[in-house]
Amino acid sequence: xxxxxxxxxxxxxxxxxxxxxxxxxxxxxxxxxxxxxxxxxxxxxxxxxxxxxxxxxxxxxxxxxxxxxxxxxxxxxxxxxxxxxxxxxxxxxxxxxxxxxxxxxxxxxxxxxxxxxxxxxxxxxxxxxxxxxxxxxxxxxxxxxxxxxxxxxxxxxxxxxxxxxxxxxxxxxxxxxxxxxxxxxxxxxxxxxx
Amino acid sequence: xxxxxxxxxxxxxxxxxxxxxxxxxxxxxxxxxxxxxxxxxxxxxxxxxxxxxxxxxxxxxxxxxxxxxxxxxxxxxxxxxxxxxxxxxxxxxxxxxxxxxxxxxxxxxxxxxxxxxxxxxxxxxxxxxxxxxxxxxxxxxxxxxxxxxxxxxxxxxxxxxxxxxxxxxxxxxxxxxxxxxxxxxxxxxxxxxxxxxxxxxxxxxxxxxxxxxxxxxxxxxxxxxxxxxxxxxxxxxxxxxxxxxxxxxxxxxxxxxxxxxxxxxxxxxxxxxxxxxxxxxxxxxxxxxxxxxxxxxxxxxxxxxxxxxxxxxxxxxxxxxxxxxxxxxxxxxxxxxxxxxxxxxxxxxxxxxxxxxx
Numbered sequence: 001x002x003x004x005x006x007x008x009x010x011x012x013x014x015x016x017x018x019x020x021x022x023x024x025x026x027x028x029x030x031x032x033x034x035x036x037x038x039x040x041x042x043x044x045x046x047x048x049x050x051x052x053x054x055x056x057x058x059x060x061x062x063x064x065x066x067x068x069x070x071x072x073x074x075x076x077x078x079x080x081x082x083x084x085x086x087x088x089x090x091x092x093x094x095x096x097x098x099x100x101x102x103x104x105x106x107x108x109x110x111x112x113x114x115x116x117x118x119x120x121x122x123x124x125x126x127x128x129x130x131x132x133x134x135x136x137x138x139x140x141x142x143x144x145x146x147x148x149x150x151x152x153x154x155x156x157x158x159x160x161x162x163x164x165x166x167x168x169x170x171x172x173x174x175x176x177x178x179x180x181x182x183x184x185x186x187x188x189x190x191x192x193x194x
Numbered sequence: 195x196x197x198x199x200x201x202x203x204x205x206x207x208x209x210x211x212x213x214x215x216x217x218x219x220x221x222x223x224x225x226x227x228x229x230x231x232x233x234x235x236x237x238x239x240x241x242x243x244x245x246x247x248x249x250x251x252x253x254x255x256x257x258x259x260x261x262x263x264x265x266x267x268x269x270x271x272x273x274x275x276x277x278x279x280x281x282x283x284x285x286x287x288x289x290x291x292x293x294x295x296x297x298x299x300x301x302x303x304x305x306x307x308x309x310x311x312x313x314x315x316x317x318x319x320x321x322x323x324x325x326x327x328x329x330x331x332x333x334x335x336x337x338x339x340x341x342x343x344x345x346x347x348x349x350x351x352x353x354x355x356x357x358x359x360x361x362x363x364x365x366x367x368x369x370x371x372x373x374x375x376x377x378x379x380x381x382x383x384x385x386x387x388x389x390x391x392x393x394x395x396x397x398x399x400x401x402x403x404x405x406x407x408x409x410x411x412x413x414x415x416x417x418x419x420x421x422x423x424x425x426x427x428x429x430x431x432x433x434x435x436x437x438x439x440x441x442x443x444x445x446x447x448x449x450x451x452x453x454x455x456x457x458x459x460x461x462x463x464x465x466x467x468x469x470x471x472x473x474x475x476x477x478x479x480x481x482x483x484x485x486x487x488x489x490x491x492x493x494x495x496x497x498x499x500x501x502x503x504x505x506x507x508x509x510x511x512x513x514x515x516x517x518x519x520x521x522x523x524x525x526x527x528x529x530x531x532x533x534x535x536x537x538x539x540x541x542x543x544x545x546x547x548x549x550x551x552x
Binding site: 006009013016018019020021022023024026027028030031034035038039048051052055056059101102103104105106107108112113114115116119120123124127128131142143145146147149174177178181 | 208244249250255267
């Protein structure tokens with residue numbers, strides 16, 4: 001596992017005042033941070049500003065910042081609090097509930113992904129409709145777990161809830177999605193017969 | 195090939211790290227793996243397709259950021275940081291003249307008071323503190339080659355790097371670390387002294403190279419579309435930044451290149467007739483009864499490091515042996531050992547002291 005080692009090395013150099021190391025951290029995690037930030041239904045420029053503020057603060061506070069087990073988790077967590085701060089200031093955030101975007105990719109490259117195109121498209125759309133019925137925080141938990149591969153513990157820390165709630169979110173969300181997984185084979189059968 | 199994931203549910207497959215990596219990076223190698231996997235477990239196709247669809251729904255909109263966009267963002271952030279650091283001085287500059295004078299007076303009074311009847315022992319802690327600071331600063335050293343020719347950098351562990359024009363290298367000045375790490379921008383030819391206990395890592399923006407002791411060239415210039423590693427001898431592992439958990443092993447005379455934009459990896463044998471035979475990476479250092487002065491000429495030329503010796507005294511000295519893949523100073527040391535001479539580094543110059551050979 002070369003990645004955590006290297007992230008860790010960069011983190012250490014950055015805390016010792018190495019600007020270039022921080023630059024490499026930016027480069028490595030920018031895409032992840034931006035994708036996550038955009039899920040909160042705010043515009044690109046704002047997300048990019050939040051990311052910029054986050055790194056600026058990291059630099060100013062480098063002497064107070066501790067070693068971290070996962071740089072990615074640390075950055076996602078900090079970005080989340082920057083975004084929430086922004087939302088509070090903008091008063092979009094009065095009822096303590098964030099938003100979570102479920103817009104779908106414009107294209108699905110079925111051939112590369114080794115799936116049947118019609119089935120996949122149908123399924124993805126069904127799943128999106130199901131996702132839309134979930135509360136935003138459950139969608140966020142799903143994303144952090146299955147897209148960013150964070151642990152339940154890390155997600156709980158980020159979202160400011162206990163571990164049990166995260167497990168519950170995930171379980172509930174998955175069981176709702178599961179209903180949709182069963183629809184697809186049926187669709188396939190219909191397609192073959194008609 | 196191990197077909198490790200054997201999930202019983204969509205959720206299990208979604209949690210599998212290999213599956214996540216495949217979905218996020220979509221590397222051709224992984225595609226091959228999953229194709230085969232589906233052939234071995236045809237009954238899992240349904241689970242697989244459901245997991246893919248779920249992943250796509252959770253992932254959502256694709257992002258349109260290119261690698262260039264990202265390095266641009268990085269530059270913007272670094273610039274901002276630099277401005278911020280310099281703005282700390284601003285309040286000082288905006289102080290009024292009067293306040294400035296007051297500060298100077300107060301400081302001189304304090305200093306006078308402090309040193310009034312202090313002897314040297316009281317000053318001592320002050321000086322050690324500044325020394326400590328200096329030591330800490332020196333922990334990392336950066337060397338940039340702004341000249342028009344390659345330049346040799348001697349590392350504290352006796353490894354050497356021939357740094358190309360417009361390249362820079364950052365390394366630790368202490369040797370007592372668990373591993374050896376350097377950061378490279380641009381191109382460098384590395385000859386790493388053997389130490390299996392301490393692997394040697396070369397980090398660049400696009401790839402990481404890990405070795406135990408060998409010689410190889412790394413090229414990763416900002417703004418270039420392809421980064422590459424060429425191995426001259428020994429064995430190295432290369433980890434692209436985009437897929438760090440999949441090291442590619444390279445051995446003697448193999449090379450690897452990565453297209454920065456697409457992360458496409460190409461691995462091939464190095465051409466037998468090198469493009470630039472004069473580059474140190476392509477040179478042979480094998481000798482049979484060769485005149486030592488000729489060898490020193492070659493080394494001086496290849497490493498761009500001046501070597502000073504008395505030509506007449508060395509005129510009868512010859513050397514037989516193989517100095518490939520040895521760091522620069524190790525080459526010098528072995529030659530000196532055979533001709534019973536000594537060497538020193540003075541002012542970025544090798545000075546050889548010899549009594550001559552019989």
